Amino acid sequence: MSAIQRLPAAEASGRVGIVHLGLGAFHRAHQAVYLERYRQRTGDTGWGLCSANLRSNVALVDGLHAAGYRYHVAEYADSEHVTLREIGVIEDVMFSGRDEMGRWGRDREALLARMTDDAVRIVTLTVTEKGYFLSPAGGQLLRSDPAIAADIDNPQTPRTAPGLLVEALARRRAAGLAPFTVLSCDNMPDNGKRTRAAVTQLAACRDVELAEWIEREVAFPCSMVDRIVPAMTEADFDRLAELGVEDPNAVVSEAFSQWVVEDDFPLGRPDWEEDGVEMVADVAPFETMKLRMLNGSHSLLAYLGALAGIETVFEAINREDLVSLLRRYMLEEAAPTLNMPAGTDLEVYAEQLLARFANDSLRHRLQQIAMDGSQKLPQRWLHGALARLEAGGEVPCTALGLAAWIRYTAGRDQEGRPYKVDDPLATTFAALHEEHGESAERLVEAFLAMEAVFPPTLAKRPGVAEAVTMAYRTLTKEGLASALQHIEHPSA
Numbered sequence: 001m002s003a004i005q006r007l008p009a010a011e012a013s014g015r016v017g018i019v020h021l022g023l024g025a026f027h028r029a030h031q032a033v034y035l036e037r038y039r040q041r042t043g044d045t046g047w048g049l050c051s052a053n054l055r056s057n058v059a060l061v062d063g064l065h066a067a068g069y070r071y072h073v074a075e076y077a078d079s080e081h082v083t084l085r086e087i088g089v090i091e092d093v094m095f096s097g098r099d100e101m102g103r104w105g106r107d108r109e110a111l112l113a114r115m116t117d118d119a120v121r122i123v124t125l126t127v128t129e130k131g132y133f134l135s136p137a138g139g140q141l142l143r144s145d146p147a148i149a150a151d152i153d154n155p156q157t158p159r160t161a162p163g164l165l166v167e168a169l170a171r172r173r174a175a176g177l178a179p180f181t182v183l184s185c186d187n188m189p190d191n192g193k194r195t196r197a198a199v200t201q202l203a204a205c206r207d208v209e210l211a212e213w214i215e216r217e218v219a220f221p222c223s224m225v226d227r228i229v230p231a232m233t234e235a236d237f238d239r240l241a242e243l244g245v246e247d248p249n250a251v252v253s254e255a256f257s258q259w260v261v262e263d264d265f266p267l268g269r270p271d272w273e274e275d276g277v278e279m280v281a282d283v284a285p286f287e288t289m290k291l292r293m294l295n296g297s298h299s300l301l302a303y304l305g306a307l308a309g310i311e312t313v314f315e316a317i318n319r320e321d322l323v324s325l326l327r328r329y330m331l332e333e334a335a336p337t338l339n340m341p342a343g344t345d346l347e348v349y350a351e352q353l354l355a356r357f358a359n360d361s362l363r364h365r366l367q368q369i370a371m372d373g374s375q376k377l378p379q380r381w382l383h384g385a386l387a388r389l390e391a392g393g394e395v396p397c398t399a400l401g402l403a404a405w406i407r408y409t410a411g412r413d414q415e416g417r418p419y420k421v422d423d424p425l426a427t428t429f430a431a432l433h434e435e436h437g438e439s440a441e442r443l444v445e446a447f448l449a450m451e452a453v454f455p456p457t458l459a460k461r462p463g464v465a466e467a468v469t470m471a472y473r474t475l476t477k478e479g480l481a482s483a484l485q486h487i488e489h490p491s492a
Helices: 025-029 031-042 058-066 108-116 146-153 161-175 191-204 208-217 234-242 284-307 313-317 320-337 346-357 366-370 373-390 396-408 426-436 440-448 464-478 480-488
Strands: 003-007 016-021 048-053 071-078 081-087 090-095 122-125 181-184 223-226 251-254 258-262 277-280
Touching (some): 016 108, 025 031, 025 251, 031 048, 031 081, 048 058, 058 090, 071 234, 090 108, 122 161, 146 161, 146 191, 161 191, 181 191, 191 208, 223 284, 258 284, 284 313, 284 346, 284 366, 284 373, 284 480, 313 320, 313 346, 313 366, 320 373, 320 396, 320 480, 396 440, 396 464, 396 480, 426 440, 440 464, 464 480
Parallel strands (some): 003 081, 016 048, 016 122, 048 090, 122 181, 258 277
Antiparallel strands (some): 223 258
């Protein structure tokens, strides 16, 4: 019999103090939950959310509008213990993406008007790494991307998150309003600094003085977010129906949640520390720890597991050889590269992560984690691997992960079953496999030569290409079990 805790939303509605760009499952299961807790505890209705989708899924926007902006989050500690939380802190939803007819920006003007409202003091984002349109390796704005090029040519009708921020800030500046704080909630190192880079570089294409004003006046604090929120499946909706919840907008998550934020909000913020938000002077150590240990481990499971036909994290974590790989990667390759505050026990953190991965209530699909690898791997693996190598260490787990990722981008698993490679560079990957697929050595060299992904100092480091090539050959010729055995016993 399941133990269920039911928590209704606060009854009071309020005004919008925060605009959020990226109305996905993570936002609804993370930031919105913290703000719902805050409203429940304090009764303060001044920090309501207006949340907007920028790329797709107009149906979600319309569905939330029809539901009065209320939905449910099911937080599973395990399959038998769930907290069913109703969320009512969203006050408005909008769609500024491209609809099924190919038309852009249905609610764009309303969204920009909301961002220009002097009641709005914070704008937050969960638009994924690719939503910032920055080179993963170098951090330069991708000016040739069609969406960014459109924003440069037509800055008053922006399509991208950076474009919306620039136009809204320009309008506030023209109106004599103080700028809102911009808070990235995406899994990127230095996410506030990267957001600043995207916004100021795009602004400079329009008006150098505007870019200088943004650089001088706008706060871009960094943050670290952590909660496993799988994509919803029919099985998840069926589970909720058994709990008496018929909600097409519901999301499922683990019970664990963490949010660490740099305390830089010139126009104020919610006093949300008692609701679990950790306010710090520097989020970088926590951010890097999470990216390299949690997200790096997730990516290892994603690419190795997907090739072997494994569908979920829970299924993968029940293999002892994969658990052994993750533990070795976290403690021998990732942890030595971290500079954490006194009292942080990385061995305990690693075991906590393994326990979270083993949550039998979550059906976190490996294909979901595998998306956008070209954008994610520099932060999750490559910068840490370079630091470890420069310190005289070795990175066999990362080399195997890179081999698996390269093999994964071919678009078929070890049994030849096809799948979609969801990545901005998918066309480039396909061309590389077509040209070099018969030679593991040439294929690996071609991938490592992609400076948009790989830092040249890592790609050209002696032994890196050889280690990835050897892992690739073992994985493709002998399979996952042999590749994992070789990690444990390299001389075997």
